[in-house]
Amino acid sequence: MSDKRILLIIGGGIAAFKSLLLIRVLAKRGIKTTTIVTKGGQEFVTPLSIGGLSGEPVFTELFSLSDEAEMGHIELSRSADLVVVAPATADLMAKTAHGLANDLASTTLLATDKRVLYAPAMNVRMWEHPATQNNIETLRVNHALFVGPDEGDMACGEFGFGRMSEPEIIANAIEKILAGATALDNLQEKPLQGKHILITAGPTREAIDPVRYLSNRSSGKQGYAIARACAALGADVTLVSGPVAIAPPHGIDVVKVESARDMLAACEAALPADVFIAVAAVADWRPADSYENKIKTDKQSIPPLALTENPDILQTIANAKNRPALVIGFAAETDNVVQYAQGKLAKKNCDMIIANDVSGDVMGGDDNTMIIVTKNGADMWPLMSKQKAAEGLAQKIVEMLN
Numbered sequence: 235m236s237d238k239r240i241l242l243i244i245g246g247g248i249a250a251f252k253s254l255l256l257i258r259v260l261a262k263r264g265i266k267t268t269t270i271v272t273k274g275g276q277e278f279v280t281p282l283s284i285g286g287l288s289g290e291p292v293f294t295e296l297f298s299l300s301d302e303a304e305m306g307h308i309e310l311s312r313s314a315d316l317v318v319v320a321p322a323t324a325d326l327m328a329k330t331a332h333g334l335a336n337d338l339a340s341t342t343l344l345a346t347d348k349r350v351l352y353a354p355a356m357n358v359r360m361w362e363h364p365a366t367q368n369n370i371e372t373l374r375v376n377h378a379l380f381v382g383p384d385e386g387d388m389a390c391g392e393f394g395f396g397r398m399s400e401p402e403i404i405a406n407a408i409e410k411i412l413a414g415a416t417a418l419d420n421l422q423e424k425p426l427q428g429k430h431i432l433i434t435a436g437p438t439r440e441a442i443d444p445v446r447y448l449s450n451r452s453s454g455k456q457g458y459a460i461a462r463a464c465a466a467l468g469a470d471v472t473l474v475s476g477p478v479a480i481a482p483p484h485g486i487d488v489v490k491v492e493s494a495r496d497m498l499a500a501c502e503a504a505l506p507a508d509v510f511i512a513v514a515a516v517a518d519w520r521p522a523d524s525y526e527n528k529i530k531t532d533k534q535s536i537p538p539l540a541l542t543e544n545p546d547i548l549q550t551i552a553n554a555k556n557r558p559a560l561v562i563g564f565a566a567e568t569d570n571v572v573q574y575a576q577g578k579l580a581k582k583n584c585d586m587i588i589a590n591d592v593s594g595d596v597m598g599g600d601d602n603t604m605i606i607v608t609k610n611g612a613d614m615w616p617l618m619s620k621q622k623a624a625e626g627l628a629q630k631i632v633e634m635l636n
């Protein structure tokens with residue numbers, strides 16, 4: 235049994251309930267927990283429930299500590315091996331980054347000479363806000379460590395980074411630091427670590443003239459979801475994206491392009507890769523003539539629109555000298571879905587074609603039914619969110635690479 239002790243600071247966030255589980259996980263691993271819970275934190279968990287689980291004192295107010303001389307805010311962290319802030323709210327981190335101290339939690343964070351581990355939890359936009367990111371950078375420079383936040387569905391109904399890491403993962407981080415680690419990686423299994431995955435997503439735009447273009451209804455949602463799912467499993471992801479209204483995902487190398495020809499060039503430049511996934515709805519044709527100036531509308535006749543074929547990005551990469559080990563294409567069809575997908579598998583030299591019926595509102599929508607077509611046959615997945623489908627595909631890639 236270890237004789238380690240942490241000082242846990244519980245901030246005011248819905249994730250505070252997970253901190254109760256954290257106390258239990260730590261107790262099982264022989265780590266004792268003294269707790270400070272902020273005023274906001276007490277809106278979510280009570281000192282009584284915290285004390286009941288930890289069997290140790292719980293502190294709430296700066297001026298109500300029973301013996302200020304012995305158990306003041308300085309002594310509190312002195313008797314701990316590590317200070318852990320979970321959930322670490324944007325407010326608590328901002329205060330500490332700027333040296334503000336107006337309650338027991340912030341005073342203790344300013345006074346401590348111990349390592350501090352933050353487990354942030356907040357809405358995705360609060361997390362991505364430059365103010366929060368700057369504060370985190372300041373804390374990092376001052377040797378703070380961070381676990382999470384993770385990506386996923388949030389209590390506010392949004393999706394993205396901001397979920398507090400699971401108690402087991404925070405406990406793993408705590409044990410690593412208590413064992414002397416000064417950096418935190420590999421807390422989670424990352425089966426795609428070291429793999430470079432190249433993904434295309436979104437539509438392409440084919441210019442008619444400087445202001446007009448040909449395109450399609452692709453939203454990029456499925457491709458972006460696959461990129462996030464692969465990155466979550468540790469892959470090094472390059473996402474070559476046509477114009478979409480989705481923010482660039484955290485930790486992914488996004489290359490923005492417009493036309494099919496630019497998308498192909500960006501893909502070729504991103505090789506070598508272990509896996510190529512062509513999710514983009516590439517425009518099959520582009521205007522044969524390009525106009526340098528806007529075509530005038532005062533002409534007597536409507537200008538003719540001659541089209542020419544675009545390069546097939548999937549087929550080109552699948553036949554490249556440095557072909558990725560695994561090449562996956564999509565087949566959006568409105569009829570004879572599996573049959574067409576099987577034809578495409580051979581024609582485009584792919585290892586897998588994911589067929590989907592786009593006769594409904596798949597394009598632009600949030601859900602998808604995928605049919606996984608390989609040379610071994612077709613496997614139809616039930617209707618699910620594009621994110622869940624992406625997670626399933628990432629797992630499938632892990633299996634296929636093994």
Ligand code: C5P
Binds near residue numbers: 515
């Ligand atoms: O032949 P079809 O357009 O149905 O093929 C779809 C698959 O091929 C998708 O994976 C798509 O990303 C890819 N594709 C491509 N370049 C094109 C056309 C399609 O990479 N010019």
